[in-house]
Amino acid sequence: xxxxFLDHTEIAMSVNGEPRRGAAPxxxxxxDVLRDELGLTGAKRxxxxxxxGACTVLVDDRRIYACLALAAAQDGRRVVTIExxxxxxxxxxxxxxxxxxxxxxxxxxTPGQILSAVGLLGEGRATDEASLREQMSGNLCRCGAYPNxxxxxxxxxxx
Amino acid sequence: xxxxxxVLTHASAPRxxxxxxxxxxxxxxxxxxxxxVAVVVAETVTQARRAAxxxxxxxxxxxxxxxxxxxLDRAYAPRSAGHVATDSRRGDPERAPRPREIAxxxxxxxxxxxxxxxxxxxxxxxxxxxxxxxxxxxxFAHRQQLADCFGVPVERVRVVSRLLxxxxxxxxxxxxxxxxxxxMAARHVARPVALELTRAEMFTLIGRRQETIQDLRIxxxxxxxxxxxxxxxxxxxxxxxxYADPTATVSxxxxxxxxxxxxxxxxxxxxxxxNPMRAPGEGPGSFALESALxxxxxxxxxxxxxxxxxxxxxxxxxxxLPWSSNQLRACYRVAAEAFGxxxxxxxxxxxxxxxxxxxWGMAGACYPVYRMASHAEVSVDPARGVVVRCGTQDLGxxxxxxxAQLAAGALGVPLGDVAVEIGDTQLPEGxxxxxxxxxxxxxxxxxxAVHRLRHQLxxxxxxxxxxxxxxLAPERVALTGGTLxxxxxxxxxxxxxxxxxxxxxxxxxxxxxxxxxxxxxxGAVFVEVAVDPDLGEVRVRRICAAYACGRILNPLLAHSxxxxxxxxxxxxxxxxxxxxxxxxxxxxxxxxxxxxxxxxADMPRFEIALVDDDDPHLAGGVKGTGMIGTVGIAAxxxxxxFHATGRxxxxxxxxxxxxLG
Numbered sequence: 001x002x003x004x005f006l007d008h009t010e011i012a013m014s015v016n017g018e019p020r021r022g023a024a025p026x027x028x029x030x031x032d033v034l035r036d037e038l039g040l041t042g043a044k045r046x047x048x049x050x051x052x053g054a055c056t057v058l059v060d061d062r063r064i065y066a067c068l069a070l071a072a073a074q075d076g077r078r079v080v081t082i083e084x085x086x087x088x089x090x091x092x093x094x095x096x097x098x099x100x101x102x103x104x105x106x107x108x109x110t111p112g113q114i115l116s117a118v119g120l121l122g123e124g125r126a127t128d129e130a131s132l133r134e135q136m137s138g139n140l141c142r143c144g145a146y147p148n149x150x151x152x153x154x155x156x157x158x159x
Numbered sequence: 160x161x162x163x164x165x166v167l168t169h170a171s172a173p174r175x176x177x178x179x180x181x182x183x184x185x186x187x188x189x190x191x192x193x194x195x196v197a198v199v200v201a202e203t204v205t206q207a208r209r210a211a212x213x214x215x216x217x218x219x220x221x222x223x224x225x226x227x228x229x230x231l232d233r234a235y236a237p238r239s240a241g242h243v244a245t246d247s248r249r250g251d252p253e254r255a256p257r258p259r260e261i262a263x264x265x266x267x268x269x270x271x272x273x274x275x276x277x278x279x280x281x282x283x284x285x286x287x288x289x290x291x292x293x294x295x296x297x298x299f300a301h302r303q304q305l306a307d308c309f310g311v312p313v314e315r316v317r318v319v320s321r322l323l324x325x326x327x328x329x330x331x332x333x334x335x336x337x338x339x340x341x342x343m344a345a346r347h348v349a350r351p352v353a354l355e356l357t358r359a360e361m362f363t364l365i366g367r368r369q370e371t372i373q374d375l376r377i378x379x380x381x382x383x384x385x386x387x388x389x390x391x392x393x394x395x396x397x398x399x400x401x402y403a404d405p406t407a408t409v410s411x412x413x414x415x416x417x418x419x420x421x422x423x424x425x426x427x428x429x430x431x432x433x434n435p436m437r438a439p440g441e442g443p444g445s446f447a448l449e450s451a452l453x454x455x456x457x458x459x460x461x462x463x464x465x466x467x468x469x470x471x472x473x474x475x476x477x478x479x480l481p482w483s484s485n486q487l488r489a490c491y492r493v494a495a496e497a498f499g500x501x502x503x504x505x506x507x508x509x510x511x512x513x514x515x516x517x518x519w520g521m522a523g524a525c526y527p528v529y530r531m532a533s534h535a536e537v538s539v540d541p542a543r544g545v546v547v548r549c550g551t552q553d554l555g556x557x558x559x560x561x562x563a564q565l566a567a568g569a570l571g572v573p574l575g576d577v578a579v580e581i582g583d584t585q586l587p588e589g590x591x592x593x594x595x596x597x598x599x600x601x602x603x604x605x606x607x608a609v610h611r612l613r614h615q616l617x618x619x620x621x622x623x624x625x626x627x628x629x630x631l632a633p634e635r636v637a638l639t640g641g642t643l644x645x646x647x648x649x650x651x652x653x654x655x656x657x658x659x660x661x662x663x664x665x666x667x668x669x670x671x672x673x674x675x676x677x678x679x680x681x682g683a684v685f686v687e688v689a690v691d692p693d694l695g696e697v698r699v700r701r702i703c704a705a706y707a708c709g710r711i712l713n714p715l716l717a718h719s720x721x722x723x724x725x726x727x728x729x730x731x732x733x734x735x736x737x738x739x740x741x742x743x744x745x746x747x748x749x750x751x752x753x754x755x756x757x758x759x760a761d762m763p764r765f766e767i768a769l770v771d772d773d774d775p776h777l778a779g780g781v782k783g784t785g786m787i788g789t790v791g792i793a794a795x796x797x798x799x800x801f802h803a804t805g806r807x808x809x810x811x812x813x814x815x816x817x818x819l820g
Contacts, residue, residue, distance in 0.1 A: 025205075036204075044324075046275045047358045051751040054275055102715050105723060106555020108275040108324030136759040140751065142275045142325050143555055144726025145719065146762045 009072040015040070016084025024071045031055045031066035034081060042082035042111040053139030056112035056119075057081050063119025065138075082111035085118065094118055097156035098149070105143035113139045117153045129154065160213060162206030165348050168197045173343055176310040181399040181432075183336050184343075189218060190398040191430050192225070192744035193363030200344050200352055225744035227370075227395040227426035234393050234424035241405035241440050242529065247477065250418030255387035257378030261454050265375065265447035266810045267793075268736035270368040272436050273756065276324020277358060278334050278365060282342040283351040288315045291338055295320045296331045296552055297591035301338055302584045308339050309346075320582040323592075326554045327727075328435040331593060333366035362749040366434030367737065369394040371406055373447040383461045385416040385470045390448065396425040397432035404435070406444030409790070412679065413448065413525055415472035429744055435593065437727055438789035441526050446731070446811060449522035449794030454807065462503070463798065464495055467523050475677035483676035483776035486707030487523065490683040493768045495521070498685035498703035507805045515689040517700070518803025524791030528678035528709070528782045529596040532669035534587035535604035537566050537612050539652070540661025545572055547605060548580045551589030551597055556785055557716035561598050562605060564712060569609040571639040572652065587665060595680075595783030598712065600670075602779035607666035613638055616652065619659055626650050626658075668778065678774065680782040682706040684725070684791045687763075688799040695818035697800055699729055699763040702792070707772035709782030714769060717784045721767050724788020730757040731789070732796040733812050 012021045015038060024033050034040045034057070043066050044054035050068040057066045058080040085092040094117050097103070104110040116139045126132040132150055141149065172184035183195050197214050201207035224230050236245050280293035289309065295301050298318040306313040318338075323330065337354055345352040356364055371394045378387040390410035396402055407421030436442075456463040471488060474481050495501070503519045504510060510517035536548040547562045563577040580586055590600040617636045620628040620643050627648040628636055636645035643650045656662070684704040690697050702725055711717045734755040738747040748754045774780050793811060800818070801807050808817045 044276070046277065047751045049358070049750060049752070052275060052358075102719050104555075105557070105719055106274070106276065106323060106325040108555070133759040133762060140275065140756060140758055142273055142327070142756065143719075144723030144757070146726065146757075146759050147722055147765050148719065150759065150762070 011071055011075045013074050013076070014078040016080060026072055028071045029067055030057070030069040030071045030074050030079070033071040034066060040081050040083050044108055044111065046108065052109070053116060054109050054112040056115045056139060058115055058119055061119070061122055063116050080115070082115060085114065092118065093156045094153065097152035101148045101152040101155065103145055103148040103152040105145050109139060109141045113141065113149055117156070121157055160206070160210045162202035163210045164200040164202065165344065166197055166199050166214065167344060167347060173347060175308045175339060175343070180304065180332065180335055182308070183340050191363065193431065193746070195340070195364070198340055198344055200348050223429040223744060225429050225739060225741050227393065227428050230426050230428070231393060234426050237396070237401050237403045237423060237425050240403040240407070240423040241435065243405045243408060245403070246422045247407065247411050248420045249476070252387040252389050252418040252420045255378060255418035257387060258380050259459060260376065260378040261451060261458060262374070262376040263451055263454060263809060265373045265450060267371045267443040267446060267731070268811060269370045269739070270436060270731060270735045271362060271737060271754065272327040272329030272365065273361060273751070274325030274327055274329055277356050277361060278330055278337065279353070279355045280338050280341045281351060281353045282338070282345040284346050284349070287311045289342055290317045290319070291342060292319045293338055294323055294330050295334060295338070296323070296326045296554065296593055298552060298582060298584050299550055299588050300591055301335055304335060305338060305342060309342065316584070318584045320552050322582070323552055323554045326592065327437045328439065328593060329361070329365040331434070331591065333432065333434045337364070358751060359749045362737065362746045362754070363431045366436070367431055368436035368439065368443070369396070369402070369404055369433030371404070371443050373406060373444070375447050375451040377451050377455050379455055379459065381459060383456070383459050383466045383469050385414055387418040388414070388416050389419070390421045390444070391424070392422070392444070393424045393426060395428045395430060395433065398427055398429055400432040401425065402433050404433070404443065405440035406447070408441050408527065409445045409448050409525060411477040412475055413523055414470040415476055416470065419476070430739065437724065438526065438786040441786065441790045442728070442731060442793070445522065445524060445790045446793040446797070449791055450797050450809065453520065453794070453798040453801065463521055464491060464500060467491065478677050480675065480677040483678040484709070484772055484774040485679070485681060486770045486772045487525070487681040487683070489770045490681055490705040490707055491523070493770055494683045494685050494703050494705035497766050497768060500685055507802060510803065512689065514692065516692055516803040518688050518690065518799040518801065519685070520688070520795045520798030520800070520802055521683065521685045522791035522795040522798065524682035524684060524787055525679045526595065526787040526790055528599060528680065528777065529594040530600040530670040531590035531596060532667065533589050533600045533604040534665060534667045535589070535601060535608045536587050536663055536665045537605065537608040538661060538663035539612065539616070539656050541657045543578055544576050545570060546578045546580060548586045549589040549601055549605065550581065550584055550586035551601055552582045552592040554592045556597070556720060557713065558592070558597050560716060561712055562601065565602060565605045566609050569606065569613060570641070570652070572641040595785035595787070599777070599779065599781040599783045602712070602781045603668040604666045606779060607668060608664045611664035611666065612662060615662055615664060616655065617643065619662070620650060620655050623659060626655060674776070676776040678777055678782065680706065680708040680784070680787045682787050682791065684795045686792070686795040686799045688796060688803055690800060690803045690818065695815035697733055697813055697818070699761070699796060701764040701766070703766045705768040705770050706784070706787055707770040708784045708787065709772050709774045709777060710780035711769050712781065717769060718767055720784040721788040722765055724786065725765065725792050726757050726762070728789045728792030729761060729796070731811060732793040733761070733814070736812050
């Protein structure tokens with residue numbers, strides 16, 4: 001990482017499988033860069049302080065709040081957003097399950113819920129419905145789609 | 160500062176021509192902590208925020224009343240309570256026989272809509288033409304108001320709201336001043352301007368569910384026949400606006416009771432203006448009424464469900480009109496059976512599971528059927544197929560799906576083949592999104608338009624010598640599965656349209672101005688809670704509820720709406736409260752960590768039943784499902800907590816500290 005300006009840093013990341021490189025303000029969050037620089041608006045800025053989970057993305061397969069992660073700290077990492085989850089036009093199994101279970105109403109929290117679920121299934125920490133709910137509690141849904149979200153994740157996990 | 164394009168204050172902002180609503184930067188008075196006093200336009204969001212933080216404000220302090228509690232003696236009667244009368248009176252409650260009586264005070268706190276999507280607007284002027292893209296629940300109402308404010312013809316204003324990330328009431332009237340602010344700034348700098356609120360700003364700038372103090376007095380015979388109800392509410396309103404939630408609706412109509420008086424009073428405070436939030440009035444009002452009924456049942460030694468059934472009313476006792484339909488008894492029966500209510504022990508605190516005390520509680524619910532006039536257009540053309548156009552919005556409730564479904568069903572084409580255009584004032588005028596009335600309002604209009612289209616397509620086919628159906632009587636032709644058939648002959652709709660060209664039909668429907676029946680959706684909700692006796696923690700374990708909401712167009716969407724309403728009710732019962740520092744008037748917990756809303760881990764097991772409710776009086780038969788889930792649930796939870804612990808919590812939310820000590 002080299003300093004270009006006093007308050008800018010050079011960052012190289014893989015975003016949805018594509019190498020991306022550029023200068024970002026040192027105070028910029030990963031969410032700022034994804035939305036404002038790369039035009040990937042699937043991750044939402046809803047609370048801007050790590051309380052709602054609408055900005056959840058995967059970094060090196062771990063789910064994180066992009067609004068609390070400095071962009072500069074993601075140098076060299078692999079980022080996956082909702083835009084990069086489908087493969088060759090095929091929805092990810094979690095995405096398909098969300099559609100099948102009506103696991104969304106307004107859809108604003110949905111990218112975060114889906115990426116959080118993808119991350120969670122990789123963690124192996126959700127062993128039953130109660131632990132799944134507990135482990136998904138970092139993602140708020142104001143419409144109240146929670147039961148269908150959990151049903152969708154269970155369905156996809158069993159598949 | 161770098162990037163700053165303009166700074167507008169009350170001194171420099173352009174004057175707004177007409178304002179039926181309170182607007183910003185039009186006068187120097189500050190009415191509440193958090194009120195915007197300047198708007199900064201800059202090249203980037205970061206520059207704008209930095210510059211806004213650097214604005215220095217000088218103001219003269221004057222005495223402020225930030226909460227209603229020290230000023231209750233100044234309560235006054237507002238012009239109305241929501242859509243209904245401020246006061247009501249039937250019989251003579253003061254002189255009614257009161258063999259047994261309870262008189263209790265219930266309170267509910269200020270709550271906030273908090274759609275997950277923050278409100279947003281982009282405004283662009285082209286001469287005197289204004290285009291506004293925004294997150295509004297009411298494109299047509301806002302177009303008219305913008306035209307009035309800027310003194311331009313209404314045809315020169317376009318408002319677009321294609322997708323909404325929830326609203327719950329927070330993207331209606333309260334959001335409008337920001338459309339004006341953004342359009343004003345865009346005109347001032349002669350460039351497009353975008354304005355977005357932060358989550359912290361959403362705690363003061365897009366309205367709130369007003370807190371309430373509700374006094375309930377219920378009298379009954381020792382057998383549980385209600386003889387008198389009085390329900391009096393005091394709530395705050397701002398210094399610059401007036402709004403009262405209709406908290407007493409449920410007390411006016413839910414039970415057969417000869418003597419009922421209700422009132423709504425407001426106290427002016429230096430705080431943000433309250434506005435409707437999901438199940439406005441009926442949500443908090445049913446907490447008080449249905450808690451009081453439970454208290455009465457306990458006092459009389461009657462089962463809470465039996466008490467309600469004993470006082471069921473066969474007509475609307477408030478207006479004297481018959482019900483358009485009322486399946487409340489069926490709701491009670493279906494939900495009680497699913498829950499297993501018959502096995503409920505009378506003894507308080509007798510249900511245990513390990514260290515936890517379990518409690519069972521229930522409540523009844525109703526919500527008025529509101530509907531608006533609506534236009535709709537349904538068309539079919541060779542290029543796009545079937546298109547439904549209606550200038551309403553989709554909050555995320557499924558309005559788009561419903562519109563497509565209505566056309567697809569009537570034309571016999573696959574759902575995926577129907578395109579829907581909504582959320583734009585260039586479309587036929589549709590209703591605003593709120594009060595659970597969109598589906599109820601648009602269904603008759605869309606069905607009428609589709610009916611006309613179908614009729615005209617058949618007429619066209621039988622009159623066309625090139626059609627295999629040529630010469631048939633129109634009534635012998637059917638349109639199913641996207642094909643016109645009759646007398647053993649058939650022609651695909653697509654072929655007819657390809658040959659003869661497109662066709663569009665419109666319809667306009669309006670609610671009956673003098674209905675001869677009273678229309679409400681009804682419901683019954685049964686709840687099991689588990690209370691940790693050492694920590695005071697309350698968990699909702701399961702909810703069995705049944706609802707009668709007229710015709711259900713899409714059971715999956717209806718189920719999601721009802722569960723969503725119940726989830727908000729769980730938040731109302733156990734989590735949500737805005738804390739205001741009385742001295743400064745500021746919201747202390749202005750973030751989603753300190754203003755807790757229900758999350759995944761708070762979810763119980765849901766069992767929701769939709770009861771058949773065939774309403775012969777309502778055109779289209781739809782009553783709406785968006786609101787009623789939030790009615791009754793908070794009381795059912797509080798009643799379950801009483802059953803578990805013997806503690807009667809009359810002040811929401813029910814938290815650890817409510818049950819400890």
